[in-house]
Amino acid sequence: MSLFHVLFIDSYDSFCFNVQRLLEQQLNGTVEVTTIRNDSFQTVGELNQVLPFFDAVVIGPGPGNPKNGAQDVGILNDLFHDKEMITVPILGICLGMQAMCLAQGCDVEQLDTIKHGQVYEMLVTPEGYTSRLFDDCPPTFKSTRYHSLHVVTSNKTTDVIPLVTTKDENGQLLMGVQIKERPWFAVQYHPESCCSIKGDLLIQNFIKLAQHWNQDITGRYSQKIQATLNGIDKLKSLQRAIDRTPLFNKFASPGTSEKMSIFTKKYQIPNIINDAQFTLKLVDQIHQDKFIFASSSLSANRGEWSIIALPDSSSLVYTHFNDLEKTTIHKWQDPNLKYDHIKTALNGDDDLATNENNTSLKIISEDKEGFWKNISNDMKGKLIDEKNEELKNLPFIGGLVGILGYEMGSYISNDKTNTTNLKPDAKLVFINNCILVNHVDGVVYLVSRGECFPEEIINIMENNEAWERESLNWKSTLPSDIKYDIVMSKPEKYSEAFNMCQDYMHKGDSYEICLTTQTTVTPKLPSNGALSTWRIFQTLVQRNPAPFTSYLEFNDLVERYDEELCLISSSPERFLKWDQDICELRPIKGTVKKTDEMNLEKATKILKTPKEFGENLMILDLIRNDLYELLPNVKVDEFMSVEEYKTVYQLVSVVRATGMSQSCYTGMDILKHSLPPGSMTGAPKKITVEMLQHEIEPMVNEMTCGGRRGVYSGVTGYWSLNGRGDWSVNIRCMYSYDSGTNWHLGAGGAITVLSTLEGEREEMFTKLETALQVFQ
Template identity: 55%
Template sequence: MLADTINIKQQQQQLHVLFIDSYDSFTYNVVRLIEQQTKISPEVNAVHVTTIHSDTFQSMAQLQPLLPLFDAIVVGPGPGNPNNGAQDMGIISELFENANGILDAVPILGICLGFQAMCLAQGATVCELDTIKHGQVYEMCLKDEARSCGLFSGYPDTFKSTRYHSLHVNAEGVDNLLPLCSTKDENGTLLMSAQIKHKPWFGVQYHPESCCSELGGLLVSNFLKLSFSNNMKTGRWESKKLNRNFSDILSKLDRTIDRDPIYKIKDEYPSGDKTTYVKQFEVSKDPKLTFEICDIIQEPKFVMSSSVISENRGEWSIIALPNSKSKVFSHYGAIKKTTVYNWQDEKVSYSMLKKCLDGQDLDLHGPLTVIKEDESQFWITLGKFMENRIIDNHREIPFIGGLVGILGYEIGQYVSCNRCGDDEDSHIPDAKLVFINNSVVINHKEGKLYCISLDSTFPVTLEQSLTDNFVLKKDIKKKISWPEYLPKEVDFTITMPDKVDYANAFAKCQDYMHKGDSYEMCLTTQTKVVPSSVIEPWRIFQTLVQKNPAPFSSFFEFNDIVPNQGERPPVLCFLSTSPERFLKWDADTCELRPIKGTVRKGPQMDLFEATKILKTPKEFGENLMILDLIRNDLYELVPDVRVEEFMSVEEYATVYQLVSVVKAHGLTSASKKTRYSGMDILKHSLPPGSMTGAPKKITVQLLQDKIETKLNNHVNGGARGVYSGVTGYWSVNSNGDWSVNIRCMYSYNGGASWQLGAGGAITVLSTLDGELEEMYTKLESNLQIFM
């Protein structure tokens, strides 16, 4: 009873904010910004934010009984047009119309869409801008009235902030609106902030939470101070203390958005010393060593290698060796099933698997497990499998064994798996992962090779062969003896997207962005390549890594089912020379490296010239939008997120790219900052923001349902499939590393046909010719080997 009393007292000392989210991709940037404000008043020891969606409640009548629990409401940014009312904003329009006056005393801050909705309810008009601003930083100018209202206390006369809006508020002649702030551009003088007279209701059009906005924390702090002061005067602060269901109600509200971890992190893990085998050797530092080693490995292998070493990327290579003890997890989103079996188990045939996928119940007695589950439950299956296999050992080595494989685009949030091809499309996995016990791991920076086994079964003959051929030898050939070209006798039929279809898709993107539905849309295309005769995937990979070396090269050939007589199991193959890391984590930190902005290398294009192009408003805006989106994805689960590198230009074999680095800190349970692992962050961050655009939810849905299906109907029924997903590993020592599936090719039929994806971020500053050129530049990096 005493503990409950203390808990209630602590909550009463907190300032409680209700945040209404319209499925925006910057929501948790705002939420964390609110929570970070600690110096509100001596009576307030913390700020607690309860986040709900704009459609969590169907009417104000449902929300009204909960309002006494909250000291303030923040209505966040989001896609859509407030003129469309509940269709685009859910409960927000009714919130501001406030016919019964129940909110007059409740402090409210509206941001972007919230600001527009607030002003519209007061009689202002909301119109489309002539020149739209997405991811652009502008100077804001305070009006005299801003000084007296308190929202901008401590501000200079001008400051810079980021704009993400297609629409603007025209408040001319609306006496009830008090203008506080404005900016100027080609559209003229635009209202950027206002207060509703005689009410504690404020709003800003710009985004104070953006990493390029100045004094965003001060704005939020000022609003919270105004809210506390207002609640003290009106008696709301004291009346809140009388609510005895405080804790239960807030807990239920917090659970309206599912953020349960996929497994429970333990305070301590076993060392695994008795079963884990790790043997270290000195070897050449040449990254081509990985490929030399691959040449002598006759067993099945997955390769995650670097063909070029750069600082903080491409320093390690991993050769994973599946064997009969390796569990294979495949998820089929179109039919909501997961299959689990051992690698090349002779008791599991393709005909058996196909019957199970088609819905026939079989008495299998163990060799094949079929689980009926959707994408969200698939993550739980992986978590349950891994949670008792995690060990606290050799964390300095990125991978010592664990799950490796591919998570396709359709495994991500907001993406449906309704392929529009033939019936066999339902048998295409959208995720495939294999548990690895034995691996060869190479540190190219230090010249160290590790033979590793989780169950002390590392092949003796392989270890001896590695020792005889590579250990302490520094004479790795400068040029590996792999063919630079594919066999001349093989012809290739190449089917690319129609340029007219691309132009129509580009126009649709522009239309949706101008209407305010999206800030940025990653429009992707798929090209199909059919060889006149099948070339071994490993043979293609040999040529690919030479033509387009990259820090995240990958080779996966999933021959996990032994062909029976007369059967030809479909084999998923994936070959990648990706330049982009998506997500890397260890036991304490998590890093994302979004790439946006690409310039082709050439005689007239060096690093200096590329930097000038990549720092133009268009490229800057592309990167900033994805940077803010990724901060949001991390902030949803982890409170400590930092931008460690801001828009650096990196050089690759064929292009220059604009790259940023964002890190989350405090993943360990001992830190008490979060209950989540890197795998939870991966789940909540997919699909990669650099491959979707922002806001992610509506942008993903528009691309999939309205734009890309016709553009790419010649491949996978219009689905992206493996392309735009991620490839990597979850190691049992709590490390993980996943690269984005770009500059890649994949096959669902063992190489009888290949698909190559390429795309780019479309913004309102994009041109059709410019986007086509960028798309072809990216496509050419891998398509060149077939031409």
């Protein structure tokens, strides 16, 4: 069977790869889709040169208003006025329908009541069946709506044939059309959404119609055959319009390899099964440097493992500074390296900066894209295709551990004028030795790359009966003689930012905007007092246990200095977990505070309202899109379940992709393409991230961090040598760039058109209180 070629024109939407995969799943996988952006060509004339390659064009959804012209929709408006397009089968979706109908004389107006992430009944008109676009479709079916704008017809727009309608508070609305005597079809709803019914049937019918028009009416097939014979290289070049190159070729030989044997020692301790405190007791015994990923709250499918990573003198430390476009690499606590060396080297222009007393500090001039590639290439030669089933299935056997900040994600620009900013945007450490605690089976593993596990840790485990029976003596409050200066965003600024978000959503620029604020806490210690980061961690764990508790203090230099990065987190949200074949995301959207009056049943009713449903559906569709960009098989395994934590109830879903082992990608590729987390941005991601960074959050956070989020909204986790990884979202956390002198706490929520100012402010404070309570 010959391939059916589709040119898909995306408008920087966060659902575009959902559309692409929906197309590719038809005709037994013989549909080939080439995706470009609406500004990939400057003129329709340029586009016309490649049109003969394609059987059909699909114009996807996106932000903006076609009435605003090219600044919003690129070449879309010109496309529908070009005579070369008249014979080309076209399917428009959402924005695509609006642009198509505007070119026919219709108006595009704002809805009185906006619909984002809401599921409605679609009604097929008699013309819908006559057109054949809705063959075999029931008279009514449910589909998802994401739109602030809608098409309005008049007596002058007789060439626009209504195929589908719906009805709501706005009245009777046009949901699908055909342009008279042309193979142009469009729908306002989103057939690619996970809650849309008959989306695949719509695509199948459109393909049949396109084949009919091309073969029996316009004769375009003869043009396609000739174009393909003469210009296959041009087609292949167009297929690379969106860069999806893997970080490295995982099937190629690494060249130089640093693979080493893995040493393991195993302890079976049945009485620690389902005991979250065992890990906390264990880390209390370890006085050397450690990074902790502890399950201080155990639940099914989360919190099964705790990991204690042990950096040592052979561990390389990778630190990236986004604004400086530089990366430092050095060994953990190199005795010859001082912080002044690093600052001096970062201010230099050489790619390799050294000091006469130190030859191990390396400075690389690279942007964040370069950082992603370089750390991946460094890991490539160390990754192990482990045959031992037990080692293969352990979550971590050594590898990269650390933090990737919010600014390491896509669409976030750096501030090249800020050459004094030495706040790291990414900090990763290569770990050779670690301790794993399996809370389900009651097993502890000591794992070492190179058979050099620290003797003092072995001794601790050999004598575990002496300390595991003792109670955990961690206090739930900080010393009472410490006072705190707390600086928060101003309420009036939050109100202003909230209203700005609503304006953008009503105009059609965004469906959902995750507005976040940051609070700075400065402990005021008595003259002889001290407050260690470890003491704060102990208190947070007691006050708010969570599945993804973490403690990362980067004292990676021998000398103590005042600009160490430290993260303390009690995050409930996994961002991305992967093994050799499967990627899983667990987005959280929707939070209800636990009180004496609030129980699971009441919280579930609140979290299943249209507002919360819409928030979750948007993020689910966005995450499906992020996975579909690189992997073909994506499924929603758990749809909006309510989970209970110590202080809140949360609405959680699970999205899983399979087939990574057969693809050219690793989990690190999925992580890079998915950042920043959609649950922390909103959708469409690109325009929403840009609005948040440059317009909205600098205003609301002018007292604290400006437009930077830093560690907050980034991710913390690991990439293991056996090809596994697990990263949690940096929420319900606190972090310090100056060794604990000042602490930063972020909180926020997804704003939709159904949000209220008071409701969002209350949710933000509920989340903030999770970490802020430690200081109160």
